[in-house]
Amino acid sequence: MAQSEYVFQRVEDQRELERLRMIEQVFDPASRRRLLGTGLQSGWRCLEVGPGAGSIMTWMGEVVGPTGQVVAVDLDPKFLGESGQSNVEIVRADIRTAQLPEQSFDLVHARYVLIHIPDYEAALNRMLDCLKPGGWLVLEEPDFSESHGITGSEGQLKAVQKVNDAIKCMYERLGMNYALGRNMSGLLQSRGLQSMTMENDGPPSAGGSGMATIMKMSAVQLREKYLATGMVSDEDLEQYCRFADNPQSSAVYYTTIGVSGRKVS
Numbered sequence: 001m002a003q004s005e006y007v008f009q010r011v012e013d014q015r016e017l018e019r020l021r022m023i024e025q026v027f028d029p030a031s032r033r034r035l036l037g038t039g040l041q042s043g044w045r046c047l048e049v050g051p052g053a054g055s056i057m058t059w060m061g062e063v064v065g066p067t068g069q070v071v072a073v074d075l076d077p078k079f080l081g082e083s084g085q086s087n088v089e090i091v092r093a094d095i096r097t098a099q100l101p102e103q104s105f106d107l108v109h110a111r112y113v114l115i116h117i118p119d120y121e122a123a124l125n126r127m128l129d130c131l132k133p134g135g136w137l138v139l140e141e142p143d144f145s146e147s148h149g150i151t152g153s154e155g156q157l158k159a160v161q162k163v164n165d166a167i168k169c170m171y172e173r174l175g176m177n178y179a180l181g182r183n184m185s186g187l188l189q190s191r192g193l194q195s196m197t198m199e200n201d202g203p204p205s206a207g208g209s210g211m212a213t214i215m216k217m218s219a220v221q222l223r224e225k226y227l228a229t230g231m232v233s234d235e236d237l238e239q240y241c242r243f244a245d246n247p248q249s250s251a252v253y254y255t256t257i258g259v260s261g262r263k264v265s
């Protein structure tokens with residue numbers, strides 16, 4: 001199995017926690033809606049893969065209540081502490097090799113996790129093994145092939161294009177698929193999942209919005225990795241950050257593809 005390094009593993013903790021909290025603020029409403037769309041309810045057993053700062057894990061614990069259970073598996077659960085919920089168990093493990101009971105979960109969810117795993121099919125297989133027949137898989141992954149600046153000065157739009165190219169290059173060199181989101185429905189279909197739904201969330205975002213702020217935070221945290229691609233300069237990154245702060249600017253930073261499907265047997 002390929003050894004993979006999570007790109008945000010070595011970044012500064014406080015900044016990373018702020019970035020994860022911003023992701024939760026922007027994307028939790030759509031994730032919760034998708035998860036409730038499966039019928040998620042009291043008494044279900046759920047697996048949350050890569051919970052990050054843990055808001056979906058905590059919320060799922062509240063929804064399933066004392067008769068249900070949530071298991072949260074993260075390579076590095078440093079932002080989770082003690083969950084404080086008796087029905088939530090936190091496991092430090094790589095999802096590809098995690099010791100989890102087979103066919104035991106009603107729902108398995110991951111958001112922005114598979115994109116960080118070069119052999120994401122191994123992770124997907126593990127998730128499917130854990131799912132009960134009739135259980136639901138909900139995956140939400142980005143597609144960076146859709147990234148483009150829309151409004152801004154010519155110089156800023158050029159810098160945005162270069163940073164977008166650097167992001168794609170970084171993922172590619174790490175063996176990761178920067179357009180993974182668009183493969184999700186095909187992957188679920190090939191595994192025989194039924195009752196599938198697919199949504200594409202990729203609206204243009206103004207500078208200063210939550211989405212623009214997340215991408216600016218990523219550019220600050222991953223500055224060295226973006227520079228190492230040789231496709232951007234410090235000046236490009238500064239322009240990108242100013243663009244992301246400017247309410248007059250707009251861009252599609254990436255799209256999120258959310259898919260859900262039901263395991264038949």
Ligand SMILES: C[S@@+](CC[C@H](N)C(=O)[O-])C[C@H]1O[C@@H](n2cnc3c(N)ncnc32)[C@H](O)[C@@H]1O
Nearest residue numbers: 006023050051052074075076094095111112113
């Ligand atoms: C970008 S964060 C997303 C956090 C959260 N799902 C969210 O959307 O708010 C990715 C998370 O996946 C975890 N992760 C990355 N690779 C993993 C793996 N192979 N197994 C388990 N967790 C992993 C990271 O530690 C991190 O917490």
